[in-house]
Amino acid sequence: MATTVQPNIETTPKAFPVSLTPTAVAKVKEIMAQQDPMPAGLRIGVVGGGCSGFSYSMNFENAAGIMDKVFSFHELTVFVDASSVMYVQRCVVGYVETLEGGGFKFDNDYVKTACGCGSSSSV
Numbered sequence: 001m002a003t004t005v006q007p008n009i010e011t012t013p014k015a016f017p018v019s020l021t022p023t024a025v026a027k028v029k030e031i032m033a034q035q036d037p038m039p040a041g042l043r044i045g046v047v048g049g050g051c052s053g054f055s056y057s058m059n060f061e062n063a064a065g066i067m068d069k070v071f072s073f074h075e076l077t078v079f080v081d082a083s084s085v086m087y088v089q090r091c092v093v094g095y096v097e098t099l100e101g102g103g104f105k106f107d108n109d110y111v112k113t114a115c116g117c118g119s120s121s122s123v
Contacts, residue, residue: 018044018080018088020073024095024104028076035060041070041077044093045084054087056106 020028028042039060046054064070067082080088091108 021094046087
């Protein structure tokens with residue numbers, strides 16, 4: 001099966017600063033399919049705040065910004081803004097389900113400290 005590659009989308013895994021597990025990709029696609037209108041992709045970034053300095057963010061987007069890096073994971077378009085790229089290096093986004101519920105989990109080898117609640121970190 002041939003794949004279609006858009007010119008501004010990187011598809012070589014070693015070029016990706018961030019990666020998503022197959023379970024996370026499937027969950028994002030499931031949530032996106034419920035949106036009306038359906039978004040063009042998922043934005044992953046880092047925002048200032050939280051008790052350790054930075055928090056990860058995920059939002060749906062309708063188009064890439066002018067300074068965004070754009071990646072494709074199993075036909076899911078992911079946007080990362082230029083200022084967040086260095087903070088999501090080697091970050092793996094997964095989706096986990098527990099008895100308390102489900103949620104997305106960010107694992108990043110570069111994180112030096114993280115807060116007790118797990119929602120913010122510093123690199």
